[in-house]
Structures are given as structure tokens and as C-alpha cells.
Amino acid sequence: MGVDSGAGFAQLLMRAFDAMVDEVLVDLEAAGHPGLTVANELAMQAIQSGASSAASLARETGVSRQAAAKTIALLESLGYVTREVDPLDARRKALQVTPRGQDAISIGAAAFDRVFRRWRDEDEDAAEVAIAALQRIVVATDRGQ
Secondary structure, three states: OOOOOHHHHHHHHHHHHHHHHHHHHHHHHHOOOOOOOHHHHHHHHHHHOOOOOHHHHHHHHOOOHHHHHHHHHHHHHOOOEEEEEEOOEEEEEEEEEOHHHHHHHHHHHHHHHHHHHHHHHHOHHHHHHHHHHHHHHHHHHHOOO
């Protein structure tokens, strides 16, 4: 598959990401987490890393507060997160990932790692070059260049 345009490159990146996601979702479903999306898993990772409210989850995941609030409500209804009274401010409810959520995070992370290792191991030198190039693109974009 030749890539000779920006649109083709974007499509290739999206197809590669979709292939990774599909494999992760198979593992999650097989482990008893049907219907969970990678976006849900990434939201749980952000919560586990300190995003304790809809506003902070929105900032960490790059979505609107409304989308973050909907994600929190869904994850709470599925038993992946809880809202507990914040010990520093009783008016707030801090988010916590449940053991079920931690299980899903662990399974998803392991699946992503497996797919990445398999891809990297096909041609380690080429993989390192591709990773470095993508990192440069991201850094340049983050700097607004």
C-alpha cells in the first residue's frame, strides 16, 4: 500500500489505529467487558491518573465537559467508576476507578502492548524510525508549528 499524499497518510494512520482498537476490543469482550470502548478505557486511565471531575476529565481527554459527564455517567452505570465524597470538599464528588475498571484498564493496556510489540518486532529499525517521525509530528503540532 503506497502512501503518496497527506490524506493517504491520515487514512493509513486511522486504519492502523482501528486495527489496534479492534484487537483490544476483542480481548475486552472476551474478558467480560462487552461494549466498552477504547475511549471509555482511556477515560478510566485519565481518572486513575488523577482526573477527579468532569472538568478535569474533559481537559485530560480533549472532549467537552458534557461529553466527559456522559462518559462518567456511563462508566458509573456499568460499574467501572464510582463518585465518592471528596474528603477536601464535601460539595464535590471525586471519581474513583473500581476494581472492575482497573481490570478493564489492565486488559486493554496488555492488548495494546501486544499489538505494538508484534508490529515493532516485524522490523524494529523501521519501527523506531516511524515512531520518531510520528513523535516529531506531534511535538511540532503541540508547539503550533
